[in-house]
Amino acid sequence: MDAKQADEQDETLVxxxxxxxxxxxxxxxxxxxxxxxxxxxxxxxxxxxxxxxMSSLNTLIRPGRVPEWLRSHFMxxxxxxxxxxxxxxxxLEFVFSVHPSSTVALSEAAAPQKQGANITLEAxxxxxxxxxxxxxxxxxxxxxxxxxxxxxVLLDGDNGPDLAKAxxxxxxxxxxxxxxxxxxxxxxxxxxxxxxxxxxxxxxxxKESPAEPLVFSAGPDExxxxxxxxxxxxxxxxxxxxxxLSSLLNSHPNPGLTKRLLxxxxxxxxxxxxxxxxxxQVKEQYCQLAQALIEIYLKLAGSADKLSAIVNNLLFCGxxxxxxxxxxxxxxxxxxxxxxxxxxxxxxxxxQLNLEIMDSKVSAFIELLQRVASDIDxxxxxxxxxxxxxxxxxxxxxxxxxxDYDTGDPIVQLIQARMLQExxxxxxxxxxxxxxxxLELVSKVLSKFDTRSADDDAVSVALSLLNLAVTTPxxxxxxxPENILASIENSLIEASRAREAxxxxxxxxxxxxxxxxxxxxxxxxxxxTPTDRQIEDRKRYNLALSYITDADSPPPVRSEGLSLxxxxxRSNSAILDxxxxxxxxxxxxxxxxxxxxxxxxxxxxxxxxxxxxxxIREVLDQYVDxxxxxxxxxxxxxxxxxxxxxxxxxxxFAGELAASVGEGLLALAGRRxxxxxxxxxxxxxxxxxxxxxxxxARLGGSSRGPFPLNDEEDEIDIDIDIEEQTxxxxxxxxxxxxxxxxxxxxxxxxxxxxxxxxxxxxxSGIETNIRSFNPQLIDAALALSLDVLTFEAGVLEAGIxxxxxxxxxxxxxxxxxxxRERGIHPSLGPGLGSxxxxxxxxxxxxxxxxxxxxxxxxxxxxxxxxxLVRKHAQDALENLENLHLVQLVPHPQDQTAVPPAVRIxxxxxxRSSLPVLDAGEGSRVRPRIExxx
Numbered sequence: 002m003d004a005k006q007a008d009e010q011d012e013t014l015v016x017x018x019x020x021x022x023x024x025x026x027x028x029x030x031x032x033x034x035x036x037x038x039x040x041x042x043x044x045x046x047x048x049x050x051x052x053x054x055m056s057s058l059n060t061l062i063r064p065g066r067v068p069e070w071l072r073s074h075f076m077x078x079x080x081x082x083x084x085x086x087x088x089x090x091x092x093l094e095f096v097f098s099v100h101p102s103s104t105v106a107l108s109e110a111a112a113p114q115k116q117g118a119n120i121t122l123e124a125x126x127x128x129x130x131x132x133x134x135x136x137x138x139x140x141x142x143x144x145x146x147x148x149x150x151x152x153x154v155l156l157d158g159d160n161g162p163d164l165a166k167a168x169x170x171x172x173x174x175x176x177x178x179x180x181x182x183x184x185x186x187x188x189x190x191x192x193x194x195x196x197x198x199x200x201x202x203x204x205x206x207x208k209e210s211p212a213e214p215l216v217f218s219a220g221p222d223e224x225x226x227x228x229x230x231x232x233x234x235x236x237x238x239x240x241x242x243x244x245x246l247s248s249l250l251n252s253h254p255n256p257g258l259t260k261r262l263l264x265x266x267x268x269x270x271x272x273x274x275x276x277x278x279x280x281x282q283v284k285e286q287y288c289q290l291a292q293a294l295i296e297i298y299l300k301l302a303g304s305a306d307k308l309s310a311i312v313n314n315l316l317f318c319g320x321x322x323x324x325x326x327x328x329x330x331x332x333x334x335x336x337x338x339x340x341x342x343x344x345x346x347x348x349x350x351x352x353q354l355n356l357e358i359m360d361s362k363v364s365a366f367i368e369l370l371q372r373v374a375s376d377i378d379x380x381x382x383x384x385x386x387x388x389x390x391x392x393x394x395x396x397x398x399x400x401x402x403x404x405d406y407d408t409g410d411p412i413v414q415l416i417q418a419r420m421l422q423e424x425x426x427x428x429x430x431x432x433x434x435x436x437x438x439x440l441e442l443v444s445k446v447l448s449k450f451d452t453r454s455a456d457d458d459a460v461s462v463a464l465s466l467l468n469l470a471v472t473t474p475x476x477x478x479x480x481x482p483e484n485i486l487a488s489i490e491n492s493l494i495e496a497s498r499a500r501e502a503x504x505x506x507x508x509x510x511x512x513x514x515x516x517x518x519x520x521x522x523x524x525x526x527x528x529x530t531p532t533d534r535q536i537e538d539r540k541r542y543n544l545a546l547s548y549i550t551d552a553d554s555p556p557p558v559r560s561e562g563l564s565l566x567x568x569x570x571r572s573n574s575a576i577l578d579x580x581x582x583x584x585x586x587x588x589x590x591x592x593x594x595x596x597x598x599x600x601x602x603x604x605x606x607x608x609x610x611x612x613x614x615x616x617i618r619e620v621l622d623q624y625v626d627x628x629x630x631x632x633x634x635x636x637x638x639x640x641x642x643x644x645x646x647x648x649x650x651x652x653x654f655a656g657e658l659a660a661s662v663g664e665g666l667l668a669l670a671g672r673r674x675x676x677x678x679x680x681x682x683x684x685x686x687x688x689x690x691x692x693x694x695x696x697x698a699r700l701g702g703s704s705r706g707p708f709p710l711n712d713e714e715d716e717i718d719i720d721i722d723i724e725e726q727t728x729x730x731x732x733x734x735x736x737x738x739x740x741x742x743x744x745x746x747x748x749x750x751x752x753x754x755x756x757x758x759x760x761x762x763x764x765s766g767i768e769t770n771i772r773s774f775n776p777q778l779i780d781a782a783l784a785l786s787l788d789v790l791t792f793e794a795g796v797l798e799a800g801i802x803x804x805x806x807x808x809x810x811x812x813x814x815x816x817x818x819x820x821r822e823r824g825i826h827p828s829l830g831p832g833l834g835s836x837x838x839x840x841x842x843x844x845x846x847x848x849x850x851x852x853x854x855x856x857x858x859x860x861x862x863x864x865x866x867x868x869l870v871r872k873h874a875q876d877a878l879e880n881l882e883n884l885h886l887v888q889l890v891p892h893p894q895d896q897t898a899v900p901p902a903v904r905i906x907x908x909x910x911x912r913s914s915l916p917v918l919d920a921g922e923g924s925r926v927r928p929r930i931e932x933x934x
Contacts, residue, residue, distance in 0.1 A: 014049060015057045018075070019067060021045055026074050046078060051091040055082055059099075080136040084144070089151035090160070093128050093167055100124035120163055122595065125170050133175030133182070133189075141182060145192035153196065156245045169252030177258055185261075194262060197249075200242035202269045203233050203328050203340055204320050233328055236337035243273075243290040250294070254560035254596050256301050263298035267307065268317045270295040272330055273338070275365040277358055282336030293555065299373040300548060300558045305381035308374060312386065315362045315416050316354075319343065354412050359419065367423050375544055379431040383424050384442055386417050387462070421462070429469065436470050437481075443467045444485045447492030460496065464507045471514055478518060490515065538576040541565055549589065556594055563589075563600045570607045579612055583619040590623070590642065591635045602642045609646045614658055617646055621665050633752050640758045647766050647773075654766065659773040663766065667781055669759035670789075670805075753802055760786065760805035764812040771816040779813060786810050787857050790865075800867040807861065807873040810854060814880040821884075855881065 024030065024038030046054065058079040062072050082088045097120050132152075135144035154160075155168035172193050176182050182189030199206040234242075250259050263270070273291035276283060299307060319329030319340070327343040370379055424432065433439060446463040467489070470476065478486065493515070496508035548554055548562025569577055586608075589601045609616040623631065624639040631639075643662070647654050654662075763782050766773050774782075786806035793799040855878065862874040 014053060015060055017045055018042075018057055018061060019071075022061075022067075022071050022074060026071055028070060051082055051085050051087050052095060055079065055091055055095045058082075059095075077136075077138065081139070083132055083151075084147040086151070089132060089148050089168075090155065090164065092131055093164065096128040096131065097124050100127060120167060125167060128167065129171045129175035132171050133179070141188035142191075145176070145182070145188050149192035149196070153193070153245060156248050157241065158248060165248055166252045169249050173249055173253050173255050173258055177262075178255065183258075197242045197246050198262065198265060200234050200238045200340075201246075201266055201273075202320075204325055205265055231342040232339055233342055234340035236333055236339045239338060239340065240286045240290075243287065243294070247290055247294060250297065250557055251555050254556040254594075254600075256557055256561045256564070259297060259557045260302045263294060264302065267295070267298065267310065268314050269330075270298070271311050271314075272317050272319070274369075275362050276332075276338070277361050280335050283332065283338060286336070287338045296369070296373050297555055297557050299369070300554075301561050303373060303375075303378060305378050305385060308370070308378060308382045309385055311366065312382070312417065312420055313413060315366065315420075316358065316412070354415070359416060363416070363419050363423055366420070367427050370424075370428065375540060376431045377540060379424070379428055380433065380439070383421065383428075383432050384438055386421055386424075388442055390414065390417050390421065390459075425462075425465070432466070433469050433473060436473070436476070439466060439470055440481060440485055440489065443470070444488045444492070447496065448488055460504060461507075464496075464504070464511060467511055468507075471511065471518060476518060478515075535576065538569060538572075538574045542569060542574070542576050545569070546585075549585065556597060559597055560600055563597075563604055567604050567607050570604065570611065573611060579608075579615055582608065583615060587619060587623050587639075590638050591631065598638050602638070602645055605642045606645050606649050609649060613646075613650055613653065617643070617658060617662060620646060621662055625665050625669060633754060636752075636755055637758055640755075640762060644762055644765055647762070647769050650769075652770055654770055654773050659766065659770075660775065660778065663763060663774045663778040663782075666759040666763045666766075667778070667785060670756045670763070670785060753799060757801040757805040760789075760802070760809055764805070764809045767809070767816050768812050771813075771820050782809050783813065783854065787853060790857050790861050790870075794861070794865060800870065803861075803865065803867060803870045804873065807858075807870050807877065810858070811873050811877040811880065814877055814884060818880065818884045851881070 021038055021042040025035060025042040026038075027035065030038070049057075058075050061067055061075050062079065066072070067075070083092050085091070100121065100123065132148055135141045152168045152172055155164045156172065158165040176189040176193055179189070181187065183194075184190060185194075195205065246262065250262065270291045273287050274295050276288050279288050319327070321327050321329070321343065328340055329343050330338055331341055333339045370382075374382075443463045443466055446459050447467075490512065493508045493512040497505050497512060499505045499508070542565075545562045545565035548558050548565070551558075554562070566582070570582075586601050586604055590598055592598055592601070605616060605620060620639055620643050624636055624643055626636055647662070760782075763774075767779070786809045789799070789802055789806040793802060858874045858878050862871050862878065865871050865874070
């Protein structure tokens with residue numbers, strides 16, 4: 002199909018919709034023709050493809066295109082198109098193809114094109130709004146039930162990672178991120194969150210859903226086992242739910258949503274992640290996904306209470322509570338896990354103790370603690386378990402029900418004792434984070450010691466813990482409350498008389514050590530005791546670093562680590578090493594994840610409020626990249642960070658700091674920069690490309706299809722079907738390819754995108770505060786911009802650079818006029834903004850003449866290939882003319898001066914300034930009439 006036929010087909014659909022729509026909905030038409038028109042219109046809409054229909058309707062709803070009564074019908078149909086089976090994907094593709102930030106015109110190609118459109122954040126936000134906000138004519142339940150299955154399928158990733166990320170953004174931020182639709186029980190939650198959560202934890206199934214499966218009838222001679230195991234969630238559904246949940250939470254970091262979704266799945270995820278002896282298939286499809294999710298949750302919302310809940314339900318394999326439907330996980334075959342219904346007579350068998358399973362679960366939990374738990378959480382959990390075990394021994398006759406478990410359950414007590422033993426053996430260095438609480442517990446245990454008891458295990462454990470606490474380097478007697486210290490010393494004296502040799506000997510040694518502990522070390526060598534805030538800041542800092550620097554940290558955890566780091570920066574914590582923090586943030590800005598990069602830039606801005614010079618210097622150095630370590634995308638991210646730093650500092654961005662930034666930006670934007678390492682890399686790339694072409698020629702291959710080359714070269718795979726493209730599309734793609742290829746630096750010169758970015762940043766600095774840069778720097782920027790517009794006018798790929806150059810001139814002229822209106826032009830520099838003679842120069846300190854600027858702008862306005870460059874040149878010329886008019890207006894000298902709107906050169910409208918004819922006449926004034934052109 003050629004371009005003409007395609008245009009005729011598109012035009013036929015548009016005209017057919019307009020014709021049949023007019024016949025169907027014309028308010029002045031008769032009933033019979035109107036009914037026939039409605040039938041034709043419905044038939045036409047149902048036959049048309051979703052994407053083509055969306056494009057045609059978008060054309061028809063433009064203001065003035067059709068009558069308003071017809072436009073409202075077209076608008077109603079357009080808003081309902083996402084409800085079609087392919088409506089969600091069509092909506093995403095349509096928005097990505099027409100959004101201004103995703104597409105470029107032939108004369109304004111400024112961004113690479115990837116298979117039709119670039120998925121930008123702005124386009125993603127618009128698509129999310131279109132899909133996540135139900136129309137007024139549709140109830141939220143109906144709307145979300147129509148688009149949810151489509152978005153969840155896209156979340157699987159079978160249609161490509163880009164659409165999966167787009168679906169995750171719509172679900173996570175557009176629907177579940179809003180309280181109106183994303184809170185539990187709301188339509189959005191029921192449509193998106195509940196299908197995933199209920200497949201992992203059937204107890205979360207909505208009450209509106211049927212709880213019992215349908216019962217099939219049997220023949221007269223057929224015996225049906227009513228206790229037959231009913232499968233609630235089949236293995237595929239469980240795997241898909243885990244995969245979708247992981248994709249949703251990792252595509253776009255949202256710690257709040259992560260905690261909300263994973264909180265009711267704590268125990269199910271633990272059961273799946275700690276599966277006993279999983280096969281490779283079970284481990285890959287279920288265990289690893291569940292393990293990643295539970296680690297994310299515990300790192301974001303982990304606490305001793307969450308960890309204790311797992312310990313108390315360590316053998317959890319499903320819901321066996323009599324108050325709700327009972328279910329459990331079971332392995333189906335060698336490679337699948339499913340969820341089945343449990344009948345009452347099976348509960349007892351599932352709750353029986355299996356020592357092999359218990360030891361495996363304990364070991365898995367200790368490993369989980371080592372990966373995700375902080376020292377304070379481990380210590381608090383240990384003390385809580387230890388205290389609980391003591392309470393169970395002391396209060397045997399009392400019944401205490403806490404949460405979902407009974408402390409009198411012998412299985413729970415056995416698990417707690419086994420866990421305490423494992424923690425003391427494998428995590429001894431993490432048990433003393435809270436020494437005061439530990440010593441208080443030791444005092445409580447030892448105070449109950451009876452010398453007649455020869456096998457008190459609790460006392461032995463308490464003495465071991467006391468030994469760990471006393472031998473720590475920062476232990477001091479003065480830090481212990483007097484009552485606790487006296488109780489421990491008295492208990493040690495009593496324990497030293499015990500008949501058990503080990504207990505008595507250990508008690509005597511600890512009594513002596515505790516008595517002379519402060520005298521064993523030189524006070525000058527003793528480390529200074531940190532304050533509570535320093536201790537808390539140190540723990541938060543270490544936790545943030547572990548979250549950020551761990552190579553296995555998923556995006557939500559890394560995002561949480563950056564949030565913790567930002568909290569320390571806002572509180573001006575002394576624990577921060579500013580140079581090290583800057584280096585860390587710089588290393589993170591090379592991350593390809595856009596949301597992590599945005600978080601890093603936010604932390605840079607927070608840090609600049611406390612340390613502006615160090616922060617700007619680090620960002621500028623990385624942006625200039627004199628050592629040529631960074632790629633172009635990373636440098637542009639540093640440019641974005643520099644822009645936000647300048648805007649945040651505002652009036653404070655001035656002086657030596659602004660001068661260094663301005664010099665660096667102009668050096669980047671210049672044409673004489675040379676990058677030798679880049680030149681060498683380009684030479685190697687050209688040689689590799691030549692070798693690939695030669696290899697194709699030797700193999701007799703064409704320019705299409707994959708051809709394996711040698712081991713050092715990658716496989717070439719070109720699957721663009723040139724024959725399916727129209728001539729206009731081929732011309733456009735060739736033009737864009739030429740522009741994009743021309744952006745990269747040639748022969749070691751600076752990349753065109755970086756040069757344009759540097760000029761744009763300089764213009765932003767002028768706009769933020771025109772006094773940021775001295776007249777010499779602004780003059781150099783104007784001269785450089787004129788050179789770019791003059792000498793690089795015929796270079797097609799330099800369009801983005803010419804845009805930036807004309808923006809510098811436009812911004813400077815605009816800022817100059819604004820500065821004079823505010824009355825601050827005298828302080829901008831010697832003569833800045835003032836007229837000098839008839840040359841119309843910008844003022845003293847400027848070598849660039851205004852005549853040159855006007856001449857170049859007029860030439861560019863008439864001849865440049867880029868429409869946006871021509872428009873900016875026209876705006877700059879208009880602003881220059883307006884500036885001349887403003888300069889004719891006398892500058893107000895005091896607060897009583899009349900606003901410029903009522904003052905014209907040569908004509909003063911203020912009565913207070915009219916001449917007084919005769920003071921003796923009561924200051925009577927006479928109006929003066931002047932004629933002006």
